[in-house]
Amino acid sequence: MAQLSLRGIKKRFKNTDVLHGIDLEIGDREFVVFVGPSGCGKSTLLRLIAGLDPISDGDFFLNGQKMNDVPPSRRGIAMVFQSYALYPHMDVYENMAFGARLMGLDKPEVEKRIAEAARMLRLEPLLQRKPRELSGGQRQRVAIGRALVRKPAVFLLDEPLSNLDAALRSDVRLEIARLHHDIGGTMIYVTHDQVEAMTLADKIVVMNAGRIEQVGSPRELYETPANTFVATFIGSPR
Numbered sequence: 535m536a537q538l539s540l541r542g543i544k545k546r547f548k549n550t551d552v553l554h555g556i557d558l559e560i561g562d563r564e565f566v567v568f569v570g571p572s573g574c575g576k577s578t579l580l581r582l583i584a585g586l587d588p589i590s591d592g593d594f595f596l597n598g599q600k601m602n603d604v605p606p607s608r609r610g611i612a613m614v615f616q617s618y619a620l621y622p623h624m625d626v627y628e629n630m631a632f633g634a635r636l637m638g639l640d641k642p643e644v645e646k647r648i649a650e651a652a653r654m655l656r657l658e659p660l661l662q663r664k665p666r667e668l669s670g671g672q673r674q675r676v677a678i679g680r681a682l683v684r685k686p687a688v689f690l691l692d693e694p695l696s697n698l699d700a701a702l703r704s705d706v707r708l709e710i711a712r713l714h715h716d717i718g719g720t721m722i723y724v725t726h727d728q729v730e731a732m733t734l735a736d737k738i739v740v741m742n743a744g745r746i747e748q749v750g751s752p753r754e755l756y757e758t759p760a761n762t763f764v765a766t767f768i769g770s771p772r
């Protein structure tokens with residue numbers, strides 16, 4: 535189960551406030567998509583949830599447990615980055631095994647999990663390849679697979695399609711939707727692409743300049759945008 539509560543989350547870098555107090559509830563197994571223009575604080579918020587950066591003010595709870603000071607490796611949260619961040623000298627299998635070994639899993643369990651992830655993401659024929667021998671879409675599937683072998687309760691995906699060309703983008707988008715359906719984890723997905731948001735989300739969070747403008751289903755945002763910013767961003771007729 536993975537139910538997240540963000541209460542008054544603020545982030546300040548030196549003397550710049552980037553997040554001004556984010557309040558949000560995310561339900562178990564929900565697919566939540568954060569949208570908003572470049573620089574509005576989407577990646578920063580994901581990094582706080584993952585524990586890669588400290589929260590300046592406010593609290594973050596996972597299943598009722600305060601997580602502010604829990605190290606990233608103990609949160610049960612995995613993040614997939616826009617840039618894949620694969621190890622170039624390791625093959626696909628080793629890339630996927632690396633994080634699982636750090637968790638202290640024994641070899642047979644690591645093998646089992648990699649086989650499962652490779653099957654789900656159709657990576658079986660690619661396990662011996664190095665990242666440079668893969669297409670962009672395949673690399674991103676490996677990056678997702680690497681997160682998957684950790685069996686996180688929460689997946690964070692930061693613009694996972696933005697380095698892919700249009701054809702691959704729809705492939706990997708479908709893969710992510712299928713993965714959410716199959717594993718039933720909670721997904722938090724960042725994009726600045728309205729089409730991705732509208733097609734993937736149970737719930738969309740529209741951000742602007744470090745604040746939440748509106749939260750709702752794709753249909754609610756389209757039919758009843760709270761303001762002109764949301765209407766323009768979602769492309770609704772208001």
Ligand code: ADP
Nearest residue numbers: 547550552570571572573574575576577578579
């Ligand atoms: P988004 O992902 O929505 O494009 P970011 O979360 O990356 O936006 O950035 C939000 C703001 O925070 C930007 O103005 C960015 O310059 C600033 N910012 C992000 N990371 C840092 C950092 N490590 N130090 C200083 N400012 C940062």
Ligand code: MG
Nearest residue numbers: 576577578692
């Ligand atoms: Mg970003």
